Amino acid sequence: MAFDFQVTVDSAEPHKLADWWAEALGWHVEPSDEAFIRRMVAEGQAREEDTTTYHGVLVWRTGAAIRHPDGGGSSPPRRILFQGVPEAKTVKNRVHLDVFVGKENLEKELDRLLANGATLKYRGQQGPYTWATVTDPEGNEFCLQ
CATH class of the missing domain: 3.10.180.10 (2,3-Dihydroxybiphenyl 1,2-Dioxygenase, domain 1)
Structure with a gap:
C-alpha cells in the first residue's frame, strides 16, 4: 500500500514563512476558516491563546499551510505545513x-x-x-x- 504525505517545516514565524514560500513557489496560502476557529474556541476544544490575528484575519497561532495551485483536485492536496516551534534552527x-x-x-x-x-x-x-x-x-x- 502506498501512502500520501505532506511536508512540515518547523519555523519561528509560520505565517510569514508560509507567505514567503507561497511567493517563492507560486503556490497559495490556505485561507483561514475563522468560523471553524471560533467554534473550536467556543466548544472548549481550543483556547483564545491558540489563535492570533495575521493580516487582519483570525488564524491558528502555530500553523500555516500552502497548497499547489492545482491541488484542489487531489486528495489530500499537495501541501506544505509551516509549524511554529519554540526553538531556533541550529543545525543543517x-x-x-x-x-x-x-x-x-x-x-x-x-x-x-x-x-x-x-x-x-x-x-x-x-x-x-x-x-x-x-x-x-x-x-x-x-x-x-
Missing part, C-alpha cells in the same frame, strides 16, 4: 526540498529569491546537473535545479 537540515525551475531559469529564479530574503549557500554540479543550495529567511536549506 537532514531533509530538504529540491525546487525544479529548469536550467534555463535557474539564475533568474535565484536572483528573485535572493532579492526576497533567501541566502545562497553554495553551487553544486554532478555531471550535467547543476544546482544552487540556498536558505529561506529562517535558514532552511533547499536546492534550486
